[in-house]
Amino acid sequence: MAAGRKQAMLVALLLVAAASGAAGLCGIDMQAAVAACQSYCNKGSTEAAPSQDCCDQVRSARWRCLCSLRGNLPSYIDGDRVMQIPSKCKFDNAPTSC
Numbered sequence: 001m002a003a004g005r006k007q008a009m010l011v012a013l014l015l016v017a018a019a020s021g022a023a024g025l026c027g028i029d030m031q032a033a034v035a036a037c038q039s040y041c042n043k044g045s046t047e048a049a050p051s052q053d054c055c056d057q058v059r060s061a062r063w064r065c066l067c068s069l070r071g072n073l074p075s076y077i078d079g080d081r082v083m084q085i086p087s088k089c090k091f092d093n094a095p096t097s098c
Helices: 003-019 030-041 052-059 063-067
Strands: none
Touching: 030 052
């Protein structure tokens, strides 16, 4: 798996955890992160980039913690769009692997 895909999967893990009701996990407010990022990540979204709020919500994540939450994405989430979040937000602290 390419490094970019691995980085983005971490954000996907955030969305999975939030969708399962986890809040205040891995250094971020999961519910707030999903609320901020979901419109960009929904299947069929035409947004060119995640909102600044989305980037702000996931920037402080403890990435190693998110890696421990592996699971499947909800069916309404477009995994390709999730995988774009780290690069679209220009994160400099995103890990290169889980």
